[in-house]
Amino acid sequence: MNEAATVSVVIPAYNAAKLLGGAISSALTQTRTPDEVIVVDDGSTDATAAIAAAYPAPVRLISQANGGVADARNTAVREARGDFIVLLDADDQFLPNHLERCIATWQSMATSGQNERLIVTSNAYRLTRQGLTTSTILSSNFPPPALQRQKILETNFAGIFAFYPRHLHDEVGLFDATMRRGEDRDLWIRAIFSGWRIVPQREAHAVYRMAGTSLSADHERMAEAERQVLQQTRDRFADTLTATELAYLDLRLSSPAPRQLIHEANDLIRRDSWLDAADRLRQAAQMLPSDGRVRARAWLATHRWARPLLSIHLRMSDTRLRPVSE
Incomplete structure (x- = not known):
């Protein structure tokens, strides 16, 4: 330049x-x-x-x-x-x-x-x-x-x-x-x-x-947009995708979006439904293999002694990152 x-x-x-x-x-x-x-x-x-x-x-x-x-x-x-x-x-x-x-x-x-x-x-x-x-x-x-x-x-x-x-x-x-x-x-x-x-x-x-809303319907729209992006990627680059990339895209397109699973897990944690929360986090971690934080949360959610830590962290995050009201 x-x-x-x-x-x-x-x-x-x-x-x-x-x-x-x-x-x-x-x-x-x-x-x-x-x-x-x-x-x-x-x-x-x-x-x-x-x-x-x-x-x-x-x-x-x-x-x-x-x-x-x-x-x-x-x-x-x-x-x-x-x-x-x-x-x-x-x-x-x-x-x-x-x-x-x-x-x-x-x-x-x-x-x-x-x-x-x-x-x-x-x-x-x-x-x-x-x-x-x-x-x-x-x-x-x-x-x-x-x-x-x-x-x-x-x-x-x-x-x-x-x-x-x-x-x-x-x-x-x-x-x-x-x-x-x-x-x-x-x-x-x-x-x-x-x-x-x-x-x-x-x-x-x-x-x-940050956006002024955090409704579940918004998470659903974001998940649908993500699915559209990934489907277009699979179609557009089908001839140049590696076998690993193709398998990953097929997994993502046949599964709930990670952002939706994490959103559901957070709601379940707020209600102390830990087994279901851990299941959602495990699914999300499978689709985000390079995200160590999601893997760690999935592991912590399966251990009773660690669950209060996750609850405290989620409450702090809810307060700190609450969206701006218009």
Whole structure:
């Protein structure tokens, strides 16, 4: 990345009037100012468009009929003039040196024997109803390149705070606009299976606002979106999947989603239904073989002496990570 390279921040926004100003301002107050900030108003019925229009250049507003977040991101990417794309959702924020750190991470990896087909995913603090937490979104056990094909099939280890060359989309396509959830993971899978690699910017230089709901119906929708992503992966890459990858995808597609099993296990733990909780956790661990935390929880749930520890941990997590109310 040379000094003349340009950067486009893309922000999809739908009825985001309460929060959009914070997102735009966080992009404009970077230590490395972006060359443009593209806000796509995705058919909002509130003041979203008016707020975006009130900002001068380099903010650009594009308005369209509602098509979902993937469609809005695609509109922004098509219109982007930058050499690099930076993703930001309307309810999240960058901390001041986010872009500077992403650029430094990309440059260091691209000049250390890696090719330039690199995606930087940045860490972020979680914002909950109780305020900004020290909990962050990226796992400390970020998978190395050799393990990323298998790991991305297990779970979306890449956060949504992404920085990458614009030509990624020329090679693997845009976000899947037919998807209302899971569209980012679908893109990362296509990239990884096409030879791209994801590298972490491990320090938290952004703020991720947790969703305002945690209903079981939402878990079910997320599980269905995950199933769609995995089915599309099996269909798209059928000729290049290894026997291990194919067997894993078949297991996942014939079983409940791990996130749903873990959600059910948590509810069972809250009701002291330990045998059923342990069974759900064992199933989840089978489908997430590289997730040591799930394996540990499954083991602890089978031992009476350890069960109070799991209950305490779950109560603390419920309190600490309760979503922000809109």
